């Protein structure tokens with residue numbers, strides 16, 4: 001399934017906001033609400049964002065110096081695993097893809113900017129046709 005860049009407030013059930021490799025949770029250890037996601041987009045704090053409908057999540061990757069939303073905190077993913085949260089495997093997938101996308105922005109063959117592939121979890125070069133996969 002394809003990764004789709006977020007265009008508006010069509011967020012899926014699981015909402016992951018990362019800054020560096022830390023996950024944003026509310027003070028009550030819940031994932032952020034739609035309104036927090038939308039504010040991060042409105043204030044242009046996200047350097048990348050996408051959704052995967054097949055895994056029912058939307059994720060944002062915030063700039064390193066982004067402020068912490070009120071009544072929220074940044075936690076390492078491993079602490080989420082320790083609490084056995086149901087969304088841990090999906091959050092791990094999200095941050096892995098965000099980090100990969102951050103390092104796979106340009107085609108290694110021709111240097112052109114890559115785009116999300118329409119059909120696969122991959123990046124596509126419109127100039128030379130190369131497709132880049134995470135693995």
Ligand SMILES: [Zn+2]
Pocket residue numbers: 107108109110111112125126127128129130
């Ligand atoms: Zn290329």
